[in-house]
Amino acid sequence: MITSPLFLQIVLFPGLTSIAIIGALLGWLERKVTARVQLRIGPLYASPAGGILQMFADLIKLAFKELIVPENSDAFFFIMAPTTGLVLGAALVGLIPFAPGLQIANIEVGLPAFLAIITLSPTLILLAGWSANSKFPFIGGLRALFQQTAYEIPLWLSALGVIMMAGTMNLAQIVAAQSTGWFIIPQALGALIFLVTSVAEMERLPFDLPEAESEIMMGWQAEYPGVLFLAAQGPGFVKLYAFSALFTTIFLGGFLGPSFLPPLFWMLSKTLIVIVLIMLLRSTFPRVRLDQLLRAGWTTLLTLAIINIGITYILVVGLPTL
Amino acid sequence: MAPVIGKAKAAVDISIAYLTGIRHLFHRPYTLRFPQQRYAVEKGYRGRHLLHLDRCTGCGICAWICPEKCITIVPRGQRWYPQYFYGRCCFCHFCTDYCPEFALEETVEYDIAEYTRDRLVWSPERLSKPPVKKDDKYVFSVDTIGGASQVPQKEE
Ligand code: SF4
């Protein structure tokens, strides 16, 4: 039982241990990329290799802080919301095929299941913000919910193009369907919409309205101390990892690549590139306003997503004959 | 049509910004890791003072002209010399200009921070030591296009 492949996959790779380590490393990578874009050096001293252990140093620091749960808050939901967010993020990674056979849950409806699980996260953020019983967290939680109405529909519609091209919702089979050509070429518009909406879903800049450090002081995370702050920050990085892996899987041919290197290498390196490209957004663009995001979601993105479905229909079925 | 043109223009601007971000990833950073790396300073930089004990007559003109009143003339045996308090000095180097005996000199040494305030009082003996030459491989110059780069240290 202990050495069964599935158990090892869940515990080691692509499961929990690797998710924790990669999440911490992404924190370092984010600071390093942001620093390099601003022509700074970034974390440097925490290890000989360019400060790569910085997040582990921060982790130790946060772990020794006093755990304060605000007096009039709802302690159960206050603690439950971020930790559940971590579990949700880990569940997302379990759906991704990292190599042939290296997939924790190979279910028939992998892509919709991924998007369905991620739908829960704004609700958790509202729960966290509400239970803190404080102004800024509550505003942040409400913003998360508003934001969801803006991006959710274009996100699903842009994923629909991929499902139409592949003729299946199973992620491993979607990868197999790309052996003749990556979906990013016929689905360029869909990939762009998917990228923009998934950045909004991850609440990263330029769509980090629920956190909005300069407006509402980290929003729903404002009241979290020490380890709980870590637990509140963690889902962001795990979601970034999972979404980049999903983007690689459905648009960039997943683990497919020239066979002189193992499939896992191709999968991880493509994911890394997507992660860096998403991190670049953070250091390049200013935050949008809530009304701008809602207008863009319901007009531009929705229109483009429907146009993309039309294009995909023509590509798959051919021009409709009247 | 106008809104579409505006949106296209915005898309171009966004792409330019994004490409600039990518370009910066491979750019040399500007940050200097002071004190491991330090700026190369030109000759004529107004750093801390160098006092030539043999030339100074103890006339006190430097103390009189100093706008911050940070020079005290202190006795050393039969003679008098200036003693500096760098906590107040603004490095205007009026004292150097006004010294009739050319006993004062500017040096390029600028990192003279100390942990306690009394260490900022420089006795005539301490002032008379020439600055320690810093290791060549730590001298950098920063330009507005290329970022920080290593340069040979200038002779003083
Ligand atoms: S340093 Fe120059 S101005 Fe000052 S006391 Fe000596 S001789 Fe006079």
Ligand code: SF4
């Ligand atoms: S540099 Fe200016 S402030 Fe400093 S001791 Fe000389 S005269 Fe005074």
